[in-house]
Amino acid sequence: MINNVENITVDNLLDKVASKMPLGFRFVTMTCVDCGEHFDILYHFDKNYELSNFRLSLKKGESLPSISGLIFAALVVENEIQDLFGVKVTGLVLDYEGRFLLTETAPERPLCRVPGVMMVEAGKPAEAAEVK
Template sequence: MGAGARFMTITCLDQDDRFELYYHFDVDGSVLSLRAFVPRAASLPSISGVCFCAFLVENEVKELFGLNITDIAIDYKGHLLLAEGMT
């Protein structure tokens, strides 16, 4: 992946004992998807240090799936979608 790559989004699938993540990038007009398998109890480092805009999707995945993504550039601590105390 070269300098022309652009982060698009992350797809997360709950596979019982692990998560399956797809990182989608635009590379010169074509979509490149990178797949990662993450054990449920494991931590995953954020890519927001390299692709800053990933912090939004990473917060969403962290909140909705409970996946421990560490070192997110802006970490909403599980409150991206709902403010604390709201259900």
């Protein structure tokens, strides 16, 4: 349903993203979706009102290389993903270490989808919520 989606992997992520900017694309945002076994991470770029997207499938427990070195604007959204999904983002130019949106007493990884568990209690991650 989403047009212009290109599947990429963690290995060629940085090259692919770096190739977009000189073509006049504007970085719009990233979206992280919990798909059970893995996270779908979408990178949205815009040129002349036309969205073009990358889809990265990231296994749970793997860390995500940051693109904030290439595109500074990705910094905020990558920190947000790190907070809300517990995805470790490596190489952030400014790392809030999981305290960007959430405070110490907030639920951990609140947007992670775990069958039967709606929200992980603060301080004590439920067993089912352990990332594989």
